[in-house]
Amino acid sequence: MNSLNYFLNYSKVIGEIPTPAIIWSEEKIINNIRLYKLALENQEIEIRYAVKACALKLVLETVRAEGCGVDCQSVMEAELSLKAGIDFQKITLNSPRLREEEISWAIQNKIKVICDSKNQIEIIDKLVSKLQFPKDWRYGVRVSLPIEETKRFHSKLGMDTSEILFGLEKVNPKTLSLLDEIHHHGAARETNSCLLSKVTKELGKLANLIENKFSVRFQKINLGSGLDSQDIIKEAGNDLQLILHECCSHLKEQIDTKNRIIVFEPGRAIVQNSAIGLTKVISKKRIWGKDIIVVDISTNVLIPSPLEKFCVWHPNFNKSKTENLSEFVVVDGTCSPTGVIVESVKLPTINEGDMLWIGLSGAYTWSLAQSFYDYIPSAWWLDKQGVIKQIVDRENNKKMAFYINGFENDMI
C-alpha cells in the first residue's frame, strides 16, 4: 500500500500532532523486512539493517525482534545497536574511516569488521598476532567492481581487484583463515534488476578468484542491497521479490550458493516508506515566477537528492481530483539554499497554516537531523496495535543543541 494512503487511516490522530514531526510505523517496518525474507525462502539469507538510515531505538528494537542483524558505519552505531539488544554476532562494522582503535574495539566486542581498504586488512593482520582473539571472530572484505554504472562508488568505497589481491597476499595464514565474507555495495536507489544482475555476476567472479588463489571460503556473500523502497520500486513498474530472485540466480551462475549465506543490507528499503513527515505552511511567496511554500520542517536531509525522494501531499486533498492544481516549490525555512524539499509539486490552493504530509520520510532524515538544532522534528511511533506515541520530544532536541555547542551548564 502506498505509504501516504496507509497513514490516512490514522489521519484523525495525526492531525493533532504538533508540527514539525515524523511518524514511523512499526507495521510498515515489519512488512518491509518480511518482503526480503519471503522473497528468498529457499536460500539461506541474512538481513542486516543499515543503521545509518535511522537509529531510533524503536526501529532497532523492531529490527531485532524480526531476527535481523545490523550493519554499522561507526562504533557509535554499533553501541546503539548493542543497547537496543542486538546480539554482537549479528553486528558488522564497515567504513572507510575505521582506525586501529575502532577495529580493536570491534574485535574485543566480538563484532565482525568488513575491511574497506588494504590498510584495514593490515591492521587486522597486526592485531591477529597481538590480541587475544575471540574464537569465532571473523572478518570480511568490501570490494569495488569494474562496472560503469557503479563508478560513483569508486570515489571511496571498497578495494579494487589489484588492491585486494595485494592486501591478502601479504597477510599471515592465520589472518587468511579468518576471512569469511565478501561484500559489495553498488546498487543504491536501484529499482530494477539490470544493475544488480551485473553486480552479482562480477561479485561472484571475484569471489571465485579470491577463493581459488588463497584457498579461503566465503561463507557469506554480501550483496549490500541499497535498493529503493517497495513503493518506489512499484512506481517504477517492478517488484522487489522479482529483483531479489533475479540477482540471486545471476550469483548462482558464477558461484555455488549452497551452504552459503547471502547477506542483504537494506537501509532505506526498510525505513524510507515507513514514515511520514508532518509540517505546516509558514508562508507563501513568489520568486521569479515560481510559487514557493515555506514549511516548518527541516533537517539537513529533507533535501531530495542524492539521498531521498520526497512526495509532498495535502492530507485533505483528494488525489483523483486534478483540477485547480498549481505547481509549487516546497522549501524549508533555513537560510541554506539547499533546503528544497520538492522542486515541483502540484497542489491545490494552499493557505498559511495548512498541514502538509511528506511521504518517504523514514530514511536518513532522523540520522542527519541533529545538526539543524532549532528545526529538529519530534519523533513519533505508530505501533502495530495502531497506538501513536511520542518517542523524542523537541525539548530534548533543544537541550542537545545547547549541550553539543558547549553550553552544558546553561541547559534548560
Ligand SMILES: Cc1ncc(COP(=O)(O)O)c(C=O)c1O
Ligand atoms: C555498507 C553499506 N551497507 C548498506 C547500506 C545501505 O544503503 P541503503 O540505505 O541505500 O539501503 C550502505 C549505504 O551506504 C552501506 O554503505
